[in-house]
Amino acid sequence: MMRGRVAYAGAIHEAYPHERGVCLADGRVCREDEVVWLAPIQPGTIFALGLNYAEHAKELQFSKQEEPLVFLKGAGSVIGHRGVTRRPSDVTFMHYECELAVVIGRPAKEVTRDDAMQYVAGYMIANDYAIRDYLENYYRPNLRVKNRDGGTVLGPWFVDAADIADVTQLELRTYVNGTLHQKGNTRDLVTDIPALIEYLSSFMTLAPGDIILTGTPEGVVNVNAGDEVVCEIDGLGRLVNAIVSDADFNRD
Known part of the structure; x- marks a missing residue:
């Protein structure tokens, strides 16, 4: 559903x-x-994966890390479908990140890979914007890159896990002003969903409503004020939002 x-x-x-x-x-x-x-659900802790598609890591000239690159996001960064995201006037490279969002359905502690999918309630589309000008380094994305108000779009729907036949074969697409720029498939995740749940739950308890943003494929391009960005994932719908200037974002 x-x-x-x-x-x-x-x-x-x-x-x-x-x-x-x-x-x-x-x-x-x-x-x-x-x-x-x-957002389709009230978010709990948000875990975001960096460089979790091999081709995207190559795109950024980054070699594979030994452990998943995970950082936390605040709930205040989240907006819903058809919302607007601000592009600060001082930046030169801001881009979308179409991602599969995995929602935890029950408490998970020290979960094995084989049991991990039993803890998934469902899925959403996420568009987690990044500003490369603000990035300190790829190991430690700073707060201005990944925790800005309105920088993480979720929706439009929450889809029950049982309604997705094979989460390992979902195509992701991103369009800017109607032009396809990004295309990938969840089969290319470096660290897949069971491994992510096993890893995270090995040292902390995941709670219902926690969200794992699983990373974005290659094909990111700069976006500007006035652009419409559409992210699609098979079976999850079509997530739309617009980029606005400082002046428009702050308009009453």
């Missing part, structure tokens, strides 16, 4: 896909642009 969360008429509603837009839990049908899209 696909389900999301939207704000409409002063309240937050669970929402479902509809041929005319979205269907609220109470049966009302709205156009996509009549609602404010929220």
